[in-house]
Amino acid sequence: MNGQEWSGQGINNSDCEACREDLSAVLLGIASEAETERVRAHLQTCADCQREAAELRQVLGGVLQAAPELAPPAELRARVLNSAKASTTVHRSDARQRPNLALWLPTSLGLAAAVAAFVLWPQPAPTRADVVVSAGDSVVFASSKSSGAPLTIRSAGGQLRRVSMETPQPAWFTEAVYAQGRAYLLDAANNQLIVLNVAQGNIERRYPTPGGAAGLAVEGGRVFVKTAASGELLVFGGPNDSATTRRVLAKATPMPQAECMDAVLHVGNRLLATSHATGQVFVLSVDGGQVLDTYAVGGAPVGLAEWSGGVLVLDVQGRLLELAEDGQIKRTLKLKGNPDKFSVMDGQAYLTDRGGTVSVVDLATFRVARQRTFGTPMDIAALPGGHLALADATRGLLMLRPDLSDV
Ligand SMILES: [Zn+2]
The missing domain is CATH 2.130.10.10 (YVTN repeat-like/Quinoprotein amine dehydrogenase)
Incomplete structure (x- = not known):
């Protein structure tokens, strides 16, 4: 999956576009509660985005499953975020403030180790317990x-x-x-x-x-x-x-x-x-x-x-x-x-x-x-x-x- 495919195929309205911009952050557990809720709501109604989510989940791999909450050094996190911002700018000029990790994740192989640590880090405590x-x-x-x-x-x-x-x-x-x-x-x-x-x-x-x-x-x-x-x-x-x-x-x-x-x-x-x-x-x-x-x-x-x-x-x-x-x-x-x-x-x-x-x-x-x-x-x-x-x-x-x- 590259940036072009991501922002091109299957997107049929602005809801889909918004959903896909936030999708990677949601899957990584770093989206806000409101963003997560919006994406979830949209996925329930949109088969195209469900497919996209399934693909992206595979790309991110098993590391998303049951990842322990680990805090990487602040310096590492800053480095990853900066790389993500730079990478996003190359691929998309209309990118929002927060990096769309899906755009650079598969292509920035040099960052693989940092990515793994980053994925392990952002497991925020769930906001509700029942x-x-x-x-x-x-x-x-x-x-x-x-x-x-x-x-x-x-x-x-x-x-x-x-x-x-x-x-x-x-x-x-x-x-x-x-x-x-x-x-x-x-x-x-x-x-x-x-x-x-x-x-x-x-x-x-x-x-x-x-x-x-x-x-x-x-x-x-x-x-x-x-x-x-x-x-x-x-x-x-x-x-x-x-x-x-x-x-x-x-x-x-x-x-x-x-x-x-x-x-x-x-x-x-x-x-x-x-x-x-x-x-x-x-x-x-x-x-x-x-x-x-x-x-x-x-x-x-x-x-x-x-x-x-x-x-x-x-x-x-x-x-x-x-x-x-x-x-x-x-x-x-x-x-x-x-x-x-x-x-x-x-x-x-x-x-x-x-x-x-x-x-x-x-x-x-x-x-x-x-x-x-x-x-x-x-x-x-x-x-x-x-x-x-x-x-x-x-x-x-x-x-x-x-x-x-x-x-
Ligand atoms: Zn959609």
Whole structure:
């Protein structure tokens, strides 16, 4: 591909031209959020530019995949940028301020080493995080509405590793859990469960999960998924690894993606699953095969956690409940807003509300001990070292202390 082809063939309007000017920067991860969004929007409607993007992605090669965040010396970066500017001027007189890297990348072979370093450098932290899970020494988080590299692995040292994943629709992540070296992530927009090998940074497997998958648990080699819209419990795996069972728990209730919320949790030798559409918590046998009991807790239960021999239930309508082993409600805490995810650590529950608030509930007194306002808190995970990782849809991944101050 040379400059002439790039600016000539297949361009049929000014949208295409604008798209192609920004395309290389977007693929390299150095475009602004607005530019990235414009390019993505255009690619969804334009087959010509999709082809161009696919070609360019090949030119840039596998180095784009899961590149770690590495900072090259400032002097090197300046050299590359200057070379790019000079090169762009030669090829195109109407080039915008920012270099169109695609114009010089294949032809400036003398710069190959510098290019490789440059490509490794610009991996900005994703600007949104929607689900987060503690994964051994690492943290895995996922960005909804992203169709390119929605998964990120953050190492203990804070380095970020992006994982590419092509999806027909921009992803909408509802839940993530970690088990035995794998992060399991539910993408309700594409009706799939993704299994990410955290050490290797690659996607090992995908399971089809139609019906608004929202609740997730992994136990004894089986994967349990609660679908919010279709009201089913899906069970994957088992002794022969290929079995899939579907069990209808509640009637189907069509709902928008953003409202796909539910939870699944193993407690002792039972499996609990919420049905927020019907205000129920189902109690099943450990393999999900039999419904043993149903707790009518009311409201819209969306979260579950084990606590002190009983179970905590989070109601998105603004209640935290403590259930006794027989399902009776022992304690109730009313909260303002609509908390929809929570995590328990050291006798405290951390609740996230997309409206902006993270609340810390002291579980001994069952009172709110602390609150802090963030951007759009989506999910929170307790980490082994005593810190918390907050997924915020407008501020990205934030690392917090137990008192919610920044790490
Ligand atoms: Zn186009």
